[in-house]
Every structure is written in structure tokens, then in C-alpha cells.
Amino acid sequence: MKVLVLGVDGYIGWALAQKLVKKGHEVYGADNFFTRKRVREVGSDSVLPIPPISRRLLDFRAHYGKSLVFYRGNVTNPKFMYDLFRKVKPDAVYHLAEQRSAPYSMIGLKQANETMVNNIVSTMNLIYAAKDINPDVHIIKLGTMGEYGTPNIDIAEGFFEVEFRGRRDTLPFPRNAGSWYHWTKVHDSNNLMFANRLWNLRITDVMQGVVYGTSTAEIKDSRLFTRFDIDEVWGTALNRFVAQAVAGLPITPYGKGNQKRGFLSLEDSINCLNIALEKPPGDGEYRVLNQFDQYYSVNFLAETVRDVYGELTGNEAKIEHVRNPRVESEDHYYNPDHAKLRELGYKPSGDLRGDIRNMISDLMEHKEKCLLLRKVVMPKTLWRGSPGVS
Amino acid sequence: MKVLVLGVDGYIGWALAQKLVKKGHEVYGADNFFTRKRVREVGSDSVLPIPPISRRLLDFRAHYGKSLVFYRGNVTNPKFMYDLFRKVKPDAVYHLAEQRSAPYSMIGLKQANETMVNNIVSTMNLIYAAKDINPDVHIIKLGTMGEYGTPNIDIAEGFFEVEFRGRRDTLPFPRNAGSWYHWTKVHDSNNLMFANRLWNLRITDVMQGVVYGTSTAEIKDSRLFTRFDIDEVWGTALNRFVAQAVAGLPITPYGKGNQKRGFLSLEDSINCLNIALEKPPGDGEYRVLNQFDQYYSVNFLAETVRDVYGELTGNEAKIEHVRNPRVESEDHYYNPDHAKLRELGYKPSGDLRGDIRNMISDLMEHKEKCLLLRKVVMPKTLWRGSPGVS
Numbered sequence: 155m156k157v158l159v160l161g162v163d164g165y166i167g168w169a170l171a172q173k174l175v176k177k178g179h180e181v182y183g184a185d186n187f188f189t190r191k192r193v194r195e196v197g198s199d200s201v202l203p204i205p206p207i208s209r210r211l212l213d214f215r216a217h218y219g220k221s222l223v224f225y226r227g228n229v230t231n232p233k234f235m236y237d238l239f240r241k242v243k244p245d246a247v248y249h250l251a252e253q254r255s256a257p258y259s260m261i262g263l264k265q266a267n268e269t270m271v272n273n274i275v276s277t278m279n280l281i282y283a284a285k286d287i288n289p290d291v292h293i294i295k296l297g298t299m300g301e302y303g304t305p306n307i308d309i310a311e312g313f314f315e316v317e318f319r320g321r322r323d324t325l326p327f328p329r330n331a332g333s334w335y336h337w338t339k340v341h342d343s344n345n346l347m348f349a350n351r352l353w354n355l356r357i358t359d360v361m362q363g364v365v366y367g368t369s370t371a372e373i374k375d376s377r378l379f380t381r382f383d384i385d386e387v388w389g390t391a392l393n394r395f396v397a398q399a400v401a402g403l404p405i406t407p408y409g410k411g412n413q414k415r416g417f418l419s420l421e422d423s424i425n426c427l428n429i430a431l432e433k434p435p436g437d438g439e440y441r442v443l444n445q446f447d448q449y450y451s452v453n454f455l456a457e458t459v460r461d462v463y464g465e466l467t468g469n470e471a472k473i474e475h476v477r478n479p480r481v482e483s484e485d486h487y488y489n490p491d492h493a494k495l496r497e498l499g500y501k502p503s504g505d506l507r508g509d510i511r512n513m514i515s516d517l518m519e520h521k522e523k524c525l526l527l528r529k530v531v532m533p534k535t536l537w538r539g540s541p542g543v544s
Numbered sequence: 545m546k547v548l549v550l551g552v553d554g555y556i557g558w559a560l561a562q563k564l565v566k567k568g569h570e571v572y573g574a575d576n577f578f579t580r581k582r583v584r585e586v587g588s589d590s591v592l593p594i595p596p597i598s599r600r601l602l603d604f605r606a607h608y609g610k611s612l613v614f615y616r617g618n619v620t621n622p623k624f625m626y627d628l629f630r631k632v633k634p635d636a637v638y639h640l641a642e643q644r645s646a647p648y649s650m651i652g653l654k655q656a657n658e659t660m661v662n663n664i665v666s667t668m669n670l671i672y673a674a675k676d677i678n679p680d681v682h683i684i685k686l687g688t689m690g691e692y693g694t695p696n697i698d699i700a701e702g703f704f705e706v707e708f709r710g711r712r713d714t715l716p717f718p719r720n721a722g723s724w725y726h727w728t729k730v731h732d733s734n735n736l737m738f739a740n741r742l743w744n745l746r747i748t749d750v751m752q753g754v755v756y757g758t759s760t761a762e763i764k765d766s767r768l769f770t771r772f773d774i775d776e777v778w779g780t781a782l783n784r785f786v787a788q789a790v791a792g793l794p795i796t797p798y799g800k801g802n803q804k805r806g807f808l809s810l811e812d813s814i815n816c817l818n819i820a821l822e823k824p825p826g827d828g829e830y831r832v833l834n835q836f837d838q839y840y841s842v843n844f845l846a847e848t849v850r851d852v853y854g855e856l857t858g859n860e861a862k863i864e865h866v867r868n869p870r871v872e873s874e875d876h877y878y879n880p881d882h883a884k885l886r887e888l889g890y891k892p893s894g895d896l897r898g899d900i901r902n903m904i905s906d907l908m909e910h911k912e913k914c915l916l917l918r919k920v921v922m923p924k925t926l927w928r929g930s931p932g933v934s
Binding site (some may be wrong): 225232235236249263264266267270271274275278279281283285286305306307310314316317318319322323325326327328329330331333337340341344345347348351352353368443481487537538540541542543 | 601622625626653654656657660661664665668669672673675676695696697698700706707708711712713716717718719720721722724725730731735736737738741742743757811860871877919927928931932933
């Protein structure tokens with residue numbers, strides 16, 4: 155298949171491209187290096203060294219014996235999106251090219267609006283390019299489990315049957331996100347659902363949990379590393395905790411730490427995204443998949459990192475709760491469905507301790523980098539702070 | 545009170561400003577004349593003559609003995625919004641400054657993206673300006689009944705108590721809109737709900753039905769007219785039907801015409817918006833009001849216009865169903881709640897035939913203008929057409 159990965163230079167994109175080429179697909183990618191630039195702006199960097207795209211593409215070709223055809227450009231530009239579709243004529247397209255950080259979207263009004271516009275317009279351009287140029291294309295769009303928030307009822311996969319005053323209907327499961335970033339994913343989901351109603355586009359909308367991990371089965375060689383962020387803006391909970399332990403810093407859950415979220419390893423994320431490709435929805439189907447392995451409390455993850463780090467190194471990592479910069483429930487019911495990907499063949503690796511062990515080993519080789527980044531790991535972006543125009 | 549009306553030059557804005565000044569408020573307004581410009585672009589015009597804003601402001605002052613303080617500018621510019629808030633320090637702000645046409649948003653990708661960006665960014669700017677400069681301000685935001693779509697269950701006002709697998713929660717009522725425009729209102733509602741959670745802003749989110757009418761109790765004088773659009777892009781169902789009858793053209797329901805929607809007169813809309821102001825939500829409350837008088841099928845409205853026009857003039861208007869340019873259910877359950885505004889004191893005028901009679905009289909005086917606009921009244925904007933980049 156011809157597979158186009160928008161955001162191919164990113165954490166998931168670069169790992170996914172490697173899986174796809176191994177599976178025998180023709181892989182095309184696009185990126186505008188938004189994440190590289192924005193990570194530098196907060197004084198941070200990927201802990202695992204990643205070379206410039208030109209070098210990456212050479213290493214990719216050397217290792218896999220096949221090229222990744224790369225286009226530099228911004229998918230919020232309709233013309234760039236249309237040109238991509240005309241050149242590539244993809245059978246499937248992964249949209250991973252959105253602003254992907256919740257804290258970034260909360261820095262202030264400028265970043266909030268930038269996140270709204272980038273994410274919504276890129277998805278709109280994708281919808282129109284698909285229906286105008288290649289209406290059979292399978293769109294695989296990254297959303298987030300965070301779209302649902304933490305309701306006091308079970309979370310269905312996209313839709314649920316509801317009874318209200320004695321009548322029944324199947325309706326979109328109510329969303330209740332917790333940052334401007336998360337809301338853009340809700341807006342995208344709504345727009346994609348409507349695009350499907352208008353033009354019968356074939357869409358998989360992935361409600362993904364928090365991804366952790368330094369590596370996948372394909373990444374055998376440090377030249378093939380994907381990026382790995384640990385700062386408060388671009389790093390996510392478990393990745394940050396492991397880096398804190400390795401750097402000899404306290405592990406810092408936000409608030410009480412009883413918040414529960416769905417998590418999955420990078421390996422599992424890539425496997426699930428590949429399953430979505432290999433088991434596409436039917437013609438004209440809009441499909442929502444809740445994509446995660448298990449849900450954990452933040453405290454459980456902090457304690458597990460501490461324990462595994464202790465077993466491996468003999469050193470004791472401390473856990474220090476810090477004031478929660480976010481606006482979120484710290485004690486809540488959480489029971490999201492996640493059956494559909496399993497029915498399609500997803501076998502969760504289910505080895506959290508093994509995954510953490512591997513991450514610690516990988517990061518130990520970049521301990522100085524973790525230390526260098528210790529200044530950017532603590533939360534500064536306050537949800538209720540978020541300034542506007544000064 | 546100091547009341548700021550964003551979009552004061554529009555259909556509802558100009559009528560609302562007159563109500564507010566009569567009620568003794570200090571009225572401030574802003575507009576960038578987006579609607580005037582875009583209506584001209586589709587070769588159309590307001591049937592009722594409206595002078596330039598400079599003239600409008602003079603007539604306003606002459607009639608009411610008080611000035612409307614006007615600021616020209618674009619509320620998608622954060623600086624303009626902040627400056628407005630700093631200068632006016634409003635006690636309440638009505639946000640009527642969004643792109644308000646469903647067909648316009650479906651013309652093509654350019655207009656779809658423009659609608660997304662305009663509407664979402666203007667509301668984000670409003671949220672931030674409010675919380676930074678005047679966090680006690682009451683935000684009254686125009687949404688639409690179209691946010692809900694036509695589910696097979698009763699429609700609650702914003703939130704509903706849902707039971708799912710034996711557990712209960714009160715959640716946002718699922719939205720399922722029918723055009724990009726309607727979806728931007730959903731996105732706005734979601735963003736406002738979240739802003740309320742972050743900063744306890746006091747918000748009334750108005751899910752308004754389709755507004756019809758040429759006049760209100762305040763508009764005694766043709767110099768005080770508000771605009772009145774009848775073309776396929778900027779006119780809405782009932783307004784268009786009356787103009788068609790007056791011009792001697794067939795009345796053209798889309799498709800089968802069994803679509804049901806909530807409707808209210810311009811007079812009632814202004815009264816409801818005034819009630820929202822006089823009976824504000826509590827501190828830190830996000831309140832959703834379903835604002836309409838009654839729901840009717842499109843066919844019932846077409847037939848009522850035909851009948852009233854016949855009684856008044858002795859002439860027979862024809863009804864000709866045209867192919868539905870939209871993607872919507874033409875036979876569906878519809879039973880939206882609308883109790884809250886009534887509890888706050890809204891007494892619906894409930895005189896549809898009288899309202900239509902008045903509209904016919906008003907439009908008869910501008911029959912040539914209706915005739916002139918006959919070329920733009922038939923639907924050309926096809927929901928499934930909507931082209932992208934050529």
C-alpha cells in the first residue's frame with residue numbers, strides 16, 4: 155500500500171514509518187518540524203539524539219533498503235495538502251501532524267489559538283483533499299482518550315446507546331476534555347464524524363491513551379531513534395518519571411496522583427496503528443477505537459518506576475507530589491471500554507515493569523542529557539494561569 | 545449597565561442595541577462589517593434598506609437621545625478584543641460577531657476554514673479578555689438549536705442526566721450538527737464550558753432557533769431598520785418564504801419539507817436576549833438556554849405563508865419543493881426542551897400568522913427589492929458539493 159504519514163518526524167510518526175516499511179508498504183511522509191522548533195523554544199530537547207531529517211532519511215534507507223519519500227511543508231496550508239494527495243495518491247493516511255501538547259496549549263492565548271487553528275484546519279484540509287482527490291483513502295486520525303474526560307459512567311468507544319425519558323438512540327459519547335489541546339481533538343472528531351456523513355469517507359478515529367517508551371521492535375539501532383521528550387510541556391507522565399529517576403531527581407506526580415488514565419507502550423501504539431491499517435473500517439464507515447493497554451493511577455506508575463529503578467540500580471528514587479498545575483479531578487471513577495482493537499487482533503504486551511526496565515536502560519546511556527534537562531521537567535504551565543494579551 | 549454588543553451591525557445586533565438603550569443601558573458596539581461584505585459577494589443585499597454605520601449611529605442618537613458607542617474592528621484580533629474590554633469594562637457582553645450562515649460555511653474549503661477560525665478564535669479571545677480584564681462580566685453567547693441535530697430522543701437544555709450500565713452522571717447533551725457553521729457553534733459551546741471550569745466565568749450559552757421577522761417593538765421608523773436577508777446563503781427558511789410570496793415566486797421548501805426546527809420571531813429573540821441579561825446566571829455558572837418559541841415543520845411554515853398571503857392579497861402563492869441542497873433527515877423525531885427561558889419570564893408572542901402578516905406588509909413596501917433578489921433565492925450551495933482547492 156501507499157501510506158502517507160503526516161507528522162512523520164515526530165515521536166510516533168518516525169517509529170510508525172519504520173513499522174510500515176518493514177511491513178512492505180511504500181511510505182511517504184510530511185512534516186514542518188513544528189515539534190522540534192517548539193521544544194527548543196521551551197529550552198528543551200529530545201533526550202535520545204535525533205539527527206536532522208536529511209540524515210534520518212539516509213539512515214532509514216541504509217537500514218531498510220527502501221526510501222521514505224519526504225515532503226517538507228505545513229498541512230494547515232490547503233495547497234500543500236492537496237499537492238501531497240495529488241503526488242502520493244495514498245491508500246491510507248495517518249494524521250499525526252497536530253500540535254500534540256496539552257501544556258503547550260495552556261501557555262497562553264497565543265498558543266491556545268495556535269493549537270485550535272493548526273489542529274482544526276489541518277484536519278479540514280485533510281477531509282477536503284481526501285474527498286476531492288482520493289475518496290477511497292483510509293484516514294487514520296490521532297485523537298486522545300482525554301476527549302472523554304472522567305465521567306462517572308463507563309466510557310464507550312465513540313458512541314453509546316442511551317435511553318432518555320423512555321426513548322432510545324445511539325449517540326456520540328459526550329466529551330469533556332481537560333485542556334485546549336484535548337478540546338481540539340474533540341472538535342476534530344466532531345468534524346470527521348460530519349465529513350463521514352457528508353462524503354462517506356472511511357475514517358478511523360483513534361482515542362489514544364498516554365504513550366510511553368523509548369523504542370520499538372524495529373528500532374534496533376541508535377541511528378533509528380525516535381524523539382523522546384521529558385520536559386513539562388512536551389514530555390508525558392510516565393516518560394517523565396523514568397527520566398527523573400535516571401537523573402537522580404524526585405519523581406513528581408501532580409496533586410494527589412489518584413488520577414487514572416489509559417496508557418500504552420510506543421510498541422503497542424505502533425502495533426495498534428498498524429492493525430487499524432490492516433483491518434480498515436468498511437466503505438463509508440466512521441470508526442472510533444479506544445487505543446490503550448491498561449489504565450493506571452499516576453501514583454501506581456510513580457511507585458512502579460521507583461521500584462523497578464531500585465531493583466535495577468540499587469538506588470532509591472524519591473516520590474514528591476507537587477501542586478497540580480492542571481484543572482482535573484484527582485479522585486474519580488474510570489472505566490473506559492477498549493475491546494475493539496483486541497477484537498481486531500491487538501495483543502497488549504502487558505509487561506509494564508519490563509517496559510520500564512527497558513526505558514531505564516535506554517535512558518541510562520543518556521543520563522547526562524536527562525540531567526541537563528532537569529530544569530525543564532518541573533511544571534510551570536498553570537492551567538488557571540494561561541495569560542492573554544499583555 | 546454597560547453592555548457591549550459584538551456584531552452590533554447585524555440582524556440581531558442592531559435590533560438588540562435598540563432594546564438595550566430603551567431599557568436604559570449604556571450600549572457599546574463593535575463590528576467589522578463582515579456580513580455586509582459577504583452578502584454583497586453573493587450578489588445579494590438586505591431587502592430592508594440599511595444605511596452605513598455612520599448614518600445608523602446618527603439616527604440611533606436622534607431617535608433614542610443616547611449614543612451607541614461604536615468601535616470598528618475584528619474580534620478575531622486578540623488586541624482589538626482586549627482594547628475593547630479595557631475601554632468599555634462591560635458588565636455584560638453579547639457575542640453576535642460570528643460567521644452566521646450555514647450555507648456560507650458549505651460553499652467550499654476556504655469558507656469552511658474561515659468559519660472555523662473566525663468563530664472559534666473570536667470566542668477564545670472573548671474568554672481570555674473576560675478572565676484577564678473583567679472576570680465578573682456576563683458573557684451571552686449566541687449558539688444554535690442546530691448544535692443538537694435531530695436525535696431520536698428528547699433534547700435537554702445543554703446537559704442531561706444519563707444512566708449507562710447502571711451508573712449515572714449529568715453530562716453535556718450529545719451534539720450532532722448539520723453544517724460546518726453549526727459545528728463551530730458546538731466547538732464554541734465546548735470551549736465556553738471548559739473556560740467556565742477553568743476560570744468560573746459567568747456564561748449564558750444560547751441555543752437559538754431560526755429567527756424570522758422584519759421588525760421589533762422598538763423599530764418604529766424605517767431609519768431604524770435592521771437588515772433582512774433572503775438569499776440562499778444569508779436568508780433563513782421563513783424569511784425567505786415570505787419574500788418569495790411577496791415577489792410572486794413559488795415558496796420552495798427543501799426536500800420533503802418534514803424537517804422540524806425551533807423558530808422564534810425577531811421580537812422574541814430580542815426579548816429572550818434581554819431576559820438573559822436581566823436574569824443572569826449565578827457566579828461562576830455556565831448556563832445553556834434553548835431559545836425558541838415553537839417548533840414547526842418547514843411544510844407547515846410554507847403553507848402558513850401561502851395561506852396568510854392569500855388572505856391578505858387575494859393572490860395565490862405556489863409551493864414548489866426543490867431538491868434538498870443539505871444533508872439532513874427529512875423525517876425525524878423532534879422534541880427539544882425549552883422551559884428555562886419561560887421560567888425566567890419569557891412569554892412567547894405565539895402569533896405566527898400575525899407575525900407573517902406584519903412581515904408581508906413590511907416587505908410589500910420593498911417588493912421591487914424582493915424581485916431584484918429573485919436570482920439569489922434558489923439554493924446553489926450543495927452540502928455534498930463543497931469544493932476544495934482547484
